[in-house]
Amino acid sequence: MGPGAERVRELLARVCIVILFTMLSLNLLSDFMKTGRVTGLLLLTGEALVVALTVVRRPAQLVDRSVAAAVMTTVSVAGPPLLRASDVAPLAPDAMTAIVSAFGLIIVIVGKMTLGRSFGIVPANRGVVVRGPYGVVRHPIYTGYLMPHTGFLQANPTPANIAVILVADAALVVRALMEERVLKADVEYQGYCERVGWHLVPGLF
Numbered sequence: 001m002g003p004g005a006e007r008v009r010e011l012l013a014r015v016c017i018v019i020l021f022t023m024l025s026l027n028l029l030s031d032f033m034k035t036g037r038v039t040g041l042l043l044l045t046g047e048a049l050v051v052a053l054t055v056v057r058r059p060a061q062l063v064d065r066s067v068a069a070a071v072m073t074t075v076s077v078a079g080p081p082l083l084r085a086s087d088v089a090p091l092a093p094d095a096m097t098a099i100v101s102a103f104g105l106i107i108v109i110v111g112k113m114t115l116g117r118s119f120g121i122v123p124a125n126r127g128v129v130v131r132g133p134y135g136v137v138r139h140p141i142y143t144g145y146l147m148p149h150t151g152f153l154q155a156n157p158t159p160a161n162i163a164v165i166l167v168a169d170a171a172l173v174v175r176a177l178m179e180e181r182v183l184k185a186d187v188e189y190q191g192y193c194e195r196v197g198w199h200l201v202p203g204l205f
Helices: 003-036 038-054 066-080 095-116 140-155 160-183 187-197
Strands: none
Touching: 003 038, 003 066, 038 066, 038 095, 038 140, 066 160, 095 140, 140 160
């Protein structure tokens, strides 16, 4: 793929992310105005960071251009904007789901501050980062994503939201493993994997 086509692809990816984020924003802000529930706003904050860092991310040294990587990335990124606030009775009080979401958001923020411009959407090598929360698990940002998703699902347990979360988060896990496959071409990352064995959840996975 030539430089021109690559720039067009990057531009289209960023436009799509902004459109999806706008859809999510309209729904969750409307829900907050009607109900005062903050769980959705915490999910929205995390997705806002995705938009901001995608715009300023550094160019990748090595990118996975496979169809599988494109599908997993698309599904995992498009999932959250398809979530919808509902009038269905929540499984837990808003205060509890907000705490779960807030804790996950803190993990995401710390992870993204550590990663800086090495953050990206498609599995790629934008430089190996081994400090901070990356000394505990290989994908702390993804760990953080899973917590607001869980909190939002508890607050809005509709069949559609359950389906979206199951599919999108399964794709997120596969995407994480694909990123590792790309990064393992880097000798520094190979050494990092020997030191940090957990992918997402310490002691579990």
